[in-house]
Amino acid sequence: MFTPGVLIRRLPNLQASAFLLVAFFSGVAGALQTPTLSLYLSGEIHASPMLVGLFFTVNALAGIVVSQLLATFSDRRGDRKTLILQCCVLGAAGALLFAWSHSYLLLIIVGTLLAGFGTTANPQMFALAREHADKTGREAAMFSSVMRAQISLAWVIGPPLAFALAVGFGFKAMYTCAAVAFAACALLVHFLLPTMRKTQAVTIDKLQAPRRNRRDTLLLFVACTLMWCANSCYLITMPLYIVHELQLNEKLAGEMIGLAAGLEIPVMLIAGYYAARFSKRRLLRISAASAVLFYAGTLFITSPGMLLALQFFNALFIGLVAATGMLYFQDLMPGQAGAATTLFTNTSRVGWLVAGLISGGAAQLWGYHSVFLLTLAMAAVTLGCLWSIRNP
Known part of the structure; x- marks a missing residue:
């Protein structure tokens, strides 16, 4: 009772x-x-x-x-x-x-x-x-x-x-x-859900530029933006590629995305646990290298079973950048946690914004296969950017 x-x-x-x-x-x-x-x-x-x-x-x-x-x-x-x-x-x-x-x-x-x-x-x-x-x-x-x-x-x-x-x-x-x-x-x-009304006006700080490590922060911003842009191009194009070019069942696209999302959960949890012990730069390099392997695979693999197996590299790619990207921004911008978090969030937004035009234009002019060539190039440039970042 x-x-x-x-x-x-x-x-x-x-x-x-x-x-x-x-x-x-x-x-x-x-x-x-x-x-x-x-x-x-x-x-x-x-x-x-x-x-x-x-x-x-x-x-x-x-x-x-x-x-x-x-x-x-x-x-x-x-x-x-x-x-x-x-x-x-x-x-x-x-x-x-x-x-x-x-x-x-x-x-x-x-x-x-x-x-x-x-x-x-x-x-x-x-x-x-x-x-x-x-x-x-x-x-x-x-x-x-x-x-x-x-x-x-x-x-x-x-x-x-x-x-x-x-x-x-x-x-x-x-x-x-x-x-x-x-x-x-x-x-x-x-x-x-609870109601929590504001008792007084709050002053909103504008986004601040990095006070330290500006070059490395810019490289990280470019790298993360390219990562999210490549992922967005893949999400936009992959269902159409599966149906129109590979002539496979539409359900396969959903199974591929769902499997990748499921594998991302342990990747994010493990990355969160080891982020304090290992270099975040190293984890992001592993993420970019996984993206290179993943997008290279999408260019050549056509069987449903292998496409599903390839999602391991997709999950490693997305899971690591999602778990450590924001933390690395905060390391490069000490004392600016809010600005660093906003910068990382904006990489995803800019990535989606650019991906629509890139994937649509490339698919219109050269076919869906060309979009994966572009994502592979983005992943390679990302790896180069991350390799150029110094330790904070």
């Missing part, structure tokens, strides 16, 4: 569980939509490779603008819980728009804007979780790591499920399921 005192003591655990569930369902919503978007635009909207790439670029740009505007507002005076709830509702509306509309113009103008709000729910949720952890005395770094693991788990499940739904029931059913995932997030946020 629950007494009020027992219930009150259990409330923080209930809220912590709610954060994990919101992280998982928001991850599922994204994992259902992103891997299949290029196939949807090509097969359902009949967009050319160039227009597919342009769509990804506009989508990334909309996400950057929306997230920056909402981040500034929420840090100063906004109620994050209300903001997350609104973003989930708009994300659900965006998914339903993709389910029922086949107008490229409408989707690239309105759909990308709604999707930008949907993706912004995630960083706002992490910010609210940090504030909640600080207030309740939880260990913030571990709580954040567990939340990130939920998103990785969602990417293990989401892509195979997305392609299975798209092939078996159509894209309308798949996007409807994404809308349901956003709706589940909205309900969890409304009923279970």
